[in-house]
Amino acid sequence: MDKAEILVIGSGPAGLKAALSAAEQGAEVTLVERDPFLGGQLVKQTHMFFGSKEQYAAERGFKIAEKLSREVEAHPGIRVLCDTTALGYYDDGVVSLEVKGRFATVKPQSLIMATGAQENTLMFPNCDLPGVYGAGAVQTLMNVHGIIPGKRVAMVGAGNIGVIVSYQLLQAGVEVPAIVEALPHIGAYHVHASKVRRMGVPIYTSHTVLSAHGKDSLEKITMVAIDQDRQPVAGTEQELDVDVLCIAVGLTPLTEILFQAGCKMVYIPELGGHVAMRSDTLETSVPNIFVCGDVGGIEEASAAMVEGSIAGLTAARNFGYGKDSYEDQLAAARRELDSLRSGPVGEKIRSGLKRLSSFGEVTQ
């Protein structure tokens, strides 16, 4: 069995920052990543990021991944294990891994969970036809492998992911005849929506997909307007010839290992599902297990990076690293996080965090 001072699971924006922050304090970090390369979802993000300079605003997501991955790989205090999936957590604190197809175990003194989230799906007749994709798969096909998923793609979901992936489809030369959104309003940042709208993509709010049709694969969908009670409005059915339907209807935190570790978990709809109760330094109810990024609540990558820093700094501090500078760095990170969450678009995450804290405090 291997030993590790700090084990970080997941190398998206939160995990990369957590590893760097902890290692910069002098801690020894092991970073595991399921994919053959670092970066998590960042590698597929071709749009410029929002936020401010501290979170690399106006840089494209994949560029941020390149930059942070280089820093991580060059850092002598970080051991990187790609092609490595964390499988489980055992009572004695052992984490099991599959490393390039082989079973391994590691016993970390501290665990930082940056596992991110998985996509939600949608049920409708024939939703299992080939051609019905999750937005993550479409992004992976296009932006990792350079393959277009089809010729005409309808998008379900006008949140940031749905609208951004629609834009990427247009960039790849794919037709997007409709973005279908069940809510009466667009969830995406409006500037993203305007970008696809002025390329001629209509956004149908208060609409849903009724059914998919096709013999061997998707050929057509039926969409319909829905009322305030989310019931189909008779007579508003429209058929749309498409060979791909892309589903972008939200994310759910990937929390299995937190459950296995016995962390106190609470269901918070605003945060996307079950999340771990945690202290204001992101330590869960199990000492030395931290959460950062989407696993703690679905939010933007900019916030995930700052949370990663907080978790990394605190995990390192718990072993006596970086004591002198800890308070200042923590305060700076917390200011960044507060400001990212302070505006109207931060309302959902603020109310989710408030609800989470109403279940009690985690103090270490």
Next chain:
Amino acid sequence: MLEKTGVPAREQVEAVKPTQERLAKGPVAIVECFQEIPCDPCYTACKREAFLPFEDINDLPQTDFEKCNGCGICIGACPGLAIFIVDESYADHEALIMIPWEFLPVPAEGSIVQGLNREGEAVAEVKVKDVRSAGKNKKTSIITLIVPKEFAHDIRSIKV
């Protein structure tokens, strides 16, 4: 309207327009950013301090149109691709507009393309005057178009 369709309302567009007097003087940035989101690269990109300081990162950008000379550096800095330059001083019946462009093909200088409005509808044929990169590693092009003056505040995209 904007939150239902992605198309800003006429009043929203009018509210961020410089005065007719300023427009007549020459190129100026128009920021079509109508939602408070945590984002401030326009402010940090402008070397002329034409964007008023952000007290909060969620503030909407406020432009000092007298300081803005329409250089267009903010176009490539805006992650929302929401900044456009309009120059009504170009000719009697034609104006120049600068738009961000992230698609292929990148139109050739001198070519004629369709000018699209905020809903993606073709409203006029326009001529591509100039194509340049928004900056090293930026991957966004900035395209200068010659458009009929009456469409200077409507055309915001193109079909090549």
